[in-house]
Amino acid sequence: MDTVTIDRAEYDRLRAAAEDLEDLRAYDGAMARIAAGEEELVPADVVGRLLAGESPLRVWREYRAFTQAQLADAAGVNRVQIANIESGGKTGSVETVKKLAAALEVTLDDLV
Incomplete structure (x- = not known):
């Protein structure tokens, strides 16, 4: 088993980047469903x-x-x-x- 140790600040930065990526994927998916007519924007x-x-x-x-x-x-x-x-x-x-x-x-x- 390989173990990698990073400092807390780097770990927090990587977690934040992963959450941002997840948000971007969710946004892209929603926009694709809207473009395909599967969902609509409601005022x-x-x-x-x-x-x-x-x-x-x-x-x-x-x-x-x-x-x-x-x-x-x-x-x-x-x-x-x-x-x-x-x-x-x-x-x-x-x-x-x-x-x-x-x-x-x-x-x-x-x-x-």
Whole structure:
């Protein structure tokens, strides 16, 4: 077994460089997924609205520039269902939320 001894400052510098390299690889991977259309950048105001507890369906619908009627047509659901989900009056069936997610090009998790 070979052993190498380095001083603490050199060890810390090498660890920091390894962490920087890991961060750069993660950044490059994220940028490649964005360029390939596998991920999208979401504006801070959209994220802020979601974090503030606003209806995810409303936030994504407005971000995608749909009216309730347009989304209802695109998803094949009733506009009243959308209004009820956005107001918190109802949650909508899994099937309904899946259709809405598909029309909005988001995941089911993004809406629940």
